[in-house]
Amino acid sequence: MRFTSTLLVALRALRRNTMRSMLTALGMIIGVAAVITMVSIGNGAKAQVEAQVAAMGQNLITVMPGSFSSGGSRGGYGSSTSLTPEDADAILADVKNIDGLSPEVRARKQILANGLNWSTNINGVGPDYPYVRNWPVASGSMFTDQEVKSLAKVCVIGKTVVDQVFPNEDPIGQTLRIGNLPFRILGVLSPKGFSLFGSDEDDVVLIPYTSHMRRVSRQTNISMIRIQAAEPENIASVKIAVEDLLTQRRRGREPDFNVRTQEELANAASANAKTMTGLLAGIAGVSLIVGGIGIMNIMLVSVTERTREIGIRLAIGAHGRDVLTQFLIEAILLSSLGGLIGVAVGVGGSQLLSHYNGWPVLVPTMWIGISAAGSAFVGIISGFYPAYKAAQLDPIDALRYE
Amino acid sequence: MSSPVVQIKDIHKIYESGEVPVHAVRGVSLDIHRGEFIALMGASGSGKSTLMNMLGCLDRQTKGTYLLDGIDIDKLDRNELADLRNQKLGFVFQGFNLLARTTALENVELPMLYGRHRKASSEEIRERALHCLEIVGLANRADHMPNQLSGGQQQRVAIARGLVNSPQVLLADEPTGNLDSKTSVEVMGVFQKLNDQGITIVMVTHELDVARYCKRNLILRDGVVVRDAPVDGRSIAAEEMLRIKQAETAAKLTTAAQH
Incomplete structure (x- = not known):
């Protein structure tokens, strides 16, 4: 079957259950939007820290007095007067x-x-x-x-x-x-x-x-x-x-002195921001997985519901591969549409956060690509098993299915 | 005489799925020539559906040989069988089996989206599908969804879908099973017209009067053919239709007279 007609068939199948498709896509929308927003916030914080470090001066090295000990009590860095x-x-x-x-x-x-x-x-x-x-x-x-x-x-x-x-x-x-x-x-x-x-x-x-x-x-x-x-x-x-x-x-x-470079300071400061970004993105990533499970669930329901349709297609000459592609494209379409809307929601949400809360927010272009590709990938992963199940159906059994 | 389009030699089908193997078809041999119009009859469990599934290349025989248009189907894999069904066979089912929320025209186009028509342009596909709807007299309903059509019309759309790839044999599994008697005559009229144009048709039915529209009747019992005979005094759908219409008119006259 040609790609364009497969795409049309998939789009029509999604439109047939508009509400269900939207709710399924909502899982992806929330997941992707969460990833984008969290990474934007994390990146904004990191950029702010880096700007502050840069504002300290360039190629900076600081010499501080070491610690001062008196009667066994040790002071911190800078306590020595040397x-x-x-x-x-x-x-x-x-x-x-x-x-x-x-x-x-x-x-x-x-x-x-x-x-x-x-x-x-x-x-x-x-x-x-x-x-x-x-x-x-x-x-x-x-x-x-x-x-x-x-x-x-x-x-x-x-x-x-x-x-x-x-x-x-x-x-x-x-x-x-x-x-x-x-x-x-x-x-x-x-x-x-x-x-x-x-x-x-x-x-x-x-x-x-x-x-x-x-x-x-x-x-x-x-x-x-x-x-x-x-x-x-x-x-x-x-x-x-x-x-x-x-x-x-x-x-x-x-x-009794201590020499530090700005780089060391910057590293320590941005390591904090990095940990935070990773943590936020990780939590948001979990919601992507949940969205993927939602898609797999709905695709399984869809395959069962349309067993007869699959039977008809197989009987009149569809190869297993044609049926597989049809359902796989449906899943990818569902997740990618969700992903794209999620990117829009995430970018918009980040801007709103920065506008109303005054948080430094930096939307990373790379993460938009990663999210879009990631959502398509989730579609492939969660759509493959249901699509494979559909393709393996026996036409006689599928036609008899009530 | 040209070689038969279907050559079956001593085929058996044994289902091993249950505890006891079921011997559904026990050695059927059958030749079907071009232009034939056959009714496969038999009680429930006689093996007619199993035989039909094997004829339709949906199922494989356990034993014996089946040559369709000279091709030994036992040597083909799953995808090659699918291509064979697509190119050499047309299917009409009892329950119509049209795709829901898909127009009549798109339903008819469906077989052309698979198999050898893959390369044809969408205009060619559309034209061919419209032509087949014309043959069954439904060109004016091309844009209707199945649920907007009557049972008889749905079955005619299904017949048009079966015709669209110019099959060697049109297989119909109880095509009138879900229809009332008048609509059945209408559908049988379409089959007779197609058969007159030289299309080979094999149908399964358990209705004797429907079988009388065919040219040859095969009776199966317990997986073997017990009777194979040409039909004497064959019903002609066009004449039957005329008689029904006269009866209806008469009924209306009677009703009118009561007032």
């Missing part, structure tokens, strides 16, 4: 393929300006900081090396600080007090948004780390060193060189 500005200078001087480097010292202080006060993060950094963090100064300028060396009382502030302290005016050139010390505002950073860990990155005042250590926090160690490798392929070698140099500078003492 990282110094000299370490940072040594790295900049000795390690090759470095594009930028900035020490970082942190504190939280009350600031006062314009008659308003605000508690914010005071970060002592180097002039390379905006470059290393991929976080340009939007207006005004960053402080210079000279200002760092001279412990200048200058600062660059983040968007949130501007909103809170200088709501209606240009902050550049104005003075801001940290404790009792006046700092001149040189520039405003571009908005950065929230960090990977959920804190507001724009709620910050950047001052020279030297000024921070001597005037604000009065500490001798630094919280971390951020290093930007020149090229992605330099990251590994820079990491090793930094580790070697710092170990050497500690002269045989236990290494």
